[in-house]
Amino acid sequence: MREHELTVTLAEKWGEGIVAIEAGTDVEVDVRLESVHEGILATAEIHTIFDGMCGRCLRELSESVEVEIQELFAYSGDEATDFEVQDDHVDLEIPVRDAIVLSLPFQPVCQPDCPGLDPVTGERLTNAPMERADAPTDPRWAALQGFTDQASGAHSAEQNTEES
Numbered sequence: 001m002r003e004h005e006l007t008v009t010l011a012e013k014w015g016e017g018i019v020a021i022e023a024g025t026d027v028e029v030d031v032r033l034e035s036v037h038e039g040i041l042a043t044a045e046i047h048t049i050f051d052g053m054c055g056r057c058l059r060e061l062s063e064s065v066e067v068e069i070q071e072l073f074a075y076s077g078d079e080a081t082d083f084e085v086q087d088d089h090v091d092l093e094i095p096v097r098d099a100i101v102l103s104l105p106f107q108p109v110c111q112p113d114c115p116g117l118d119p120v121t122g123e124r125l126t127n128a129p130m131e132r133a134d135a136p137t138d139p140r141w142a143a144l145q146g147f148t149d150q151a152s153g154a155h156s157a158e159q160n161t162e163e164s
Contacts, residue, residue: 039074
């Protein structure tokens, strides 16, 4: 068994969408390599930072990512596996990249209850004052507004009659 602590600087961006690990970012890998009958078992803890935007308010984000992997690298000629030992070496790049990219949030948020953007003004609702004007009525629904006014007026009249 051998243990190694590696820090690798990414040559290319990992991930797509609104979050990714940018090129030039350091990825820390603590790996334990164990010789087993079928090949070499690699167990690793990976730490890095992703950059992106909040999916609701578009605020810039930079958060830590921590993942663990365990992968068997089989000796060549053994049963088919995803990875093989090549010249007494194992290439951890593919399983590390896959684990990190799959752990990135699909819709990241800056805070769990992020209210997002105001649909009218486009301002962040966390920065906007709490009092907001009522949403304007869609002109296509204007004809129905009279019914709701009549219904609330009739309901008030019924309550007044019952109280008397």
